[in-house]
Amino acid sequence: MGNRRHERIPAMDYRQYRRARRLVRECCNYDNGQCMVLDEGDGCVCVQSISHSLLCRWFRVAVLPLDHQLETALYHRLESRRCSECGALFLPGSNRAKYCRECAARMKRKHATERKRKQRRLCHALGAEKAL
Structure with missing residues (x-):
């Protein structure tokens, strides 16, 4: 995967983490703290709900745009x-x-x-x- 572009994964402060954690519940793959995409039968905790950085690609693309201010703070700090x-x-x-x-x-x-x-x-x- 040498040709794959490496994205900078933004780290969140505590307030941003709390806002993101509230947004996680809006994700269509979230089910009572479990991620249905990562679930292989034995249950898998949603990584976005426990991380202080944006790890889940689905969250970044589909859920984060619901909070424009948080998305701007994480991805467009300079602009x-x-x-x-x-x-x-x-x-x-x-x-x-x-x-x-x-x-x-x-x-x-x-x-x-x-x-x-x-x-x-x-x-x-x-x-x-x-x-x-």
């Missing part, structure tokens, strides 16, 4: 930014991004509302007394 609104880590889509996905939608609505209010206030069709 990640903090949201200006809530402080969560996120992976920006451009160099101008300053909000995470959840806050971006809310802030877009807020700024559109402010822009429209200003536009209505400055509209020449309305008299000064009507604009107030």
Whole structure:
């Protein structure tokens, strides 16, 4: 397996480990602490639930993306930014991004509302007394 690319396995701190451990229950191969994929009749403990590093490939590909902030903290440390609104880590889509996905939608609505209010206030069709 010399041509297989070696991936860097990120190590987690305790908070990240706890978040990952909660996520393990979302895995379709998890059954009461056992891994159904590794089970060969005598039961096998889910390695992801007892490890402080990401060992299970299925967890990395299918389950970890459910928690965007944890995935960003583990795999995109250098490219990640903090949201200006809530402080969560996120992976920006451009160099101008300053909000995470959840806050971006809310802030877009807020700024559109402010822009429209200003536009209505400055509209020449309305008299000064009507604009107030």
